[in-house]
Amino acid sequence: MAVLTAGLALAQPAVAADPIILGNTAPYSGPASAYGTIARAEEAYFKMLNDAGGISGRPIEFLSLDDGYSPPKTVEQTRRLVEQDEVLALFSAVGTAPNIAVQKYLNAKHVPQLLVSSGASRWNDPRHFPWTTSFNPTYETEGRVYAQYILKTKPDAKIAVITPNEDAGRDYLKGFKEGLGPHADQIVGEATYLTADPTIDSQIITFQQSGADVFFAEATPKFAAQALRKAADLGWKPLIILPTVSNSVSAVLEPAGLANAAGVVSGAYLKDPGDPRWADDEGMRAWRAWMNQYQPGANPGDILNVSGYTAAQLMALYLERCKAELTGACLVKQAQSLHDEVLPMLLPGIRLNTNPDDVVPIRQLQMMRFDGKSWALTGDVFGD
Structure with missing residues (x-):
């Protein structure tokens, strides 16, 4: 079992080196604009990593473009990211229909479509779409x-x-x-x-x-x-x-x-910032310190900030494990090779596991009830 911690201690500023370019599309506008919070959190997490020296001395350049949750716009923005910006991978692009619109294109181009921010079952089809992996439970x-x-x-x-x-x-x-x-x-x-x-x-x-x-x-x-x-x-x-x-x-x-x-x-499957049971939790304390420093204007009660933070941590793990072999193929291999990984903002008992035939890392949930002020967990963890 591996445990990944947040690591808020800052080192020297990021060194001047070739950046690791990651692409993303998210609805910063339109009817699903609430989900733009996820990408903003991811950008803030990568800023923290860059301030600490980046990944193996290389800064992460996170290019996140607004698609308004409109599949035609997603296609346009994704082509720009791949053909003009030459991203290493698409990371945590938001939405089912938007990601479906570019899945065949990205797989044909051999550009990883990693940690898709959607739980559609089609992201778990490595036979037909070997360059696609998911983040959410299906x-x-x-x-x-x-x-x-x-x-x-x-x-x-x-x-x-x-x-x-x-x-x-x-x-x-x-x-x-x-x-x-x-x-x-x-x-x-x-x-x-x-x-x-x-x-x-x-x-x-x-x-x-x-x-x-x-x-x-x-x-x-x-x-x-x-x-x-x-x-x-x-x-x-x-x-x-x-x-x-x-x-x-x-x-x-x-x-x-x-x-x-x-x-x-x-x-x-994530710890709720509004749940008092996590007040003294080490992972929650690190998350709050990160929020205070890197997202001072963001809502600390929004679970979508926890989601973006956690997805970015997992992406950073893939990057770190590839080291000098930082290619799209290596990233996909890492995404297919998780074994009992534990991230600090996952609920206790939830571990990340993948293999080449099953690329859904989160397969468990716990029920919770809203009491009028905050969510309260109830019952056991369900799932695989």
Whole structure:
């Protein structure tokens, strides 16, 4: 088992050497702009590494471009990063549909598409896409965990579920229905939405009328917040489940109104900065010191800052292990060779493992409930 620590002690400024150029696309604008926080955190983490001397004396140049969560824009920006900026790899590009739009292109070019910030199952297909690896647990795995939780806590539930009309939503729904098994007929309301839609109010009204007492709101932050607000406005009080991609206190629960979010449950694999149990945790203390120094204006309650920090730590591990053999092929090899790695902001019991046939590093989740102020972990760790 390997343990990677944050390492905030600063050495001399980064030496003048050929930079390691990493590319990224993220939605700094548009309906999914909350996810831009992930890339900002990654940029700040690499700034810390550069201040400490970089990787083997080489600074990291992180080129992150806005794609507005629009696949055509992702294609344009990715081509720029590959053909003009000549990046070594794409790292942690955000979103399912945006990454799908460039997956074949990057694999044909033999440019690594590493630690994709999405849990779609297609990132775990090294046979057809050997240059692609993921970061998040797969949406199918997450969907199955939520179904198991419902069957354990509300076995007679009447369930409503909304998903985006894209691969991510279909993956979540597939895993969710597989987890329900013969109880899938307890779904009494099912709907989709488009990222460009202004609201999902009509779907929430239909769900209330269906008599559902459990609501799986598998939605991006903007729509997840809308769902919580609309349910409260209607006086509809089901058990609401949010996906890991939309359980940020600052990006989802605060815009929805904390009172409206009380009792919501979700899955977790990262330590929540708002959970008092981590007040004296060594990893959390290092994270807060990094936030204070490198992201003084960022929201310390936003779990997306923890996500970006952790993904950047893992990318740095790949770079460090390649050393002098810093090629795209070496990075992919490292991404396929994790064994019981532990990062400081992962929940206890969650370890990273990959192999050439399974390139999903995070395969476990723990359930948590929002008490109106912060998330509180409940139960055991689920998953492989």
